[in-house]
Amino acid sequence: MWEVFEELSKRGTVEIDGVDFRALQDLRSALLAGEKISLQFSMPADEMVSWLSFVSGFPLRINSGNAQEHVRIALKEATLQDIIQALSKMGIEVAF
Helix, strand or coil: CHHHHHHHHHHCCCEECCEEHHHHHHHHHHHHCCCCEEEEEEEEHHHHHHHHHHHHCCCCEEEECCCCCEEEEEEEEECHHHHHHHHHHCCCEEEC
């Protein structure tokens, strides 16, 4: 799906849930480069992991824990691994 959005964005502005796709591309680049980002989430764990999988490009999945559990995360200066560790502390084990 990401590749489709990339192609469409070459032809004009693409928004996903009101977010410019170019911003998501920048976020993916930052996550893949191991850069630290700030973020805040409040949603079911499975939705969060699905979103992280989409943005990062990694096939992330919940390995154990309650996928429907509502999780709240607010992190400053966090890498993708830091985000996954924060979920782990909440009992949500994420696997690549």
